[in-house]
Amino acid sequence: MDPGKYGYQSDRFRDYFLSSQAHNTVTVDGISPSRTSEQAYGSAISLAPTNLSGYWIVIGEVKNKEQSFTHTRALIYRPGDVLYVIDSVKSLEEQLPSRQVRIAWHFDESYHITKRSEHELIGYSETSSPLKVQTNSQAGEITTNVVKGLNEDGELLGWVSHDYLSYEPTTAVTIDGTLTTENMFLTSFHLSECDSAPLVELKNNSLTIHDAQILNVIQIALADSDSQNVRSPETGHRKQRRSESLLSTALSKSLQTLRKLI
Secondary structure (H helix, E strand, O other), X not given: OOOOOOOOOOXXXXXXXXXXXXXXXXXXXXXXXOOOHXXXXXXXXXXXXXXXXXXXXXXXXXXXXXXXXXXXXXXXXXXXXXXXXXXXXXXXXXXXXXXXXXXXXXXXXXXXXXXXXXXXXXXXXXXXXXXXXXXXXXXXXXXXXEEEEEOOOOOEEOEXXXXXXXXXXXXXXXXXXXXXXXXXXXXXXXXXXXXXXOOEEEEOOEEEEOOHHHHHXXXXXXXXXXXXXXXXXXOOOOOOOOOOOOOOOOHHHHHHHHHHHO
């Protein structure tokens, strides 16, 4: 869910709504990227929405030179069924100590989110189907927390603004992990009660994708970070990278669909 823009009044809520923590994204060491024009990087989309095997795929990448890390995100979405979010984070400096990585997810006010374990949450809403959220990390353990309004340190987290200078609390989920040289996170949002076999899995330090076409696309996206750990279930080994660019004219329509979901 997008938090809204709040307004132009200078206060702690404006600072919050402008921050990365207020959005469905990754932060490293709790620092939001600079919003100055000098640091603008243009479009982060590296693969425009493409339909393969019944799934919509869109991929983006940001190189944050200020904080010395690269973040690549791949969305794999089958409408009405499941959304997989692959986050690959890579440090640009090998000599830095272990760093804190946080992924935040913000939910509509109608959802009540319950934590079952560090790797699974359940969401209930009177207006929508039950939602199951599963998450995992390639390197090290993760810590998952459900917050509404304030986090464990008393900082603003989990707010939405529907009108100018208005705000109300809503549920947010934080997933905390670490970063030394690189790490990968997989978050899956199951939108239906159908318990089908997963397309994407992250286990034994490897990302497994049970579709050859989608596997090739994800390998291209992660070629500069974790592609050596993306595997085909058929061979157990990395497939050859494909150099061709995969683009689609469905950009506008599929982005609107994804925005409604996340």
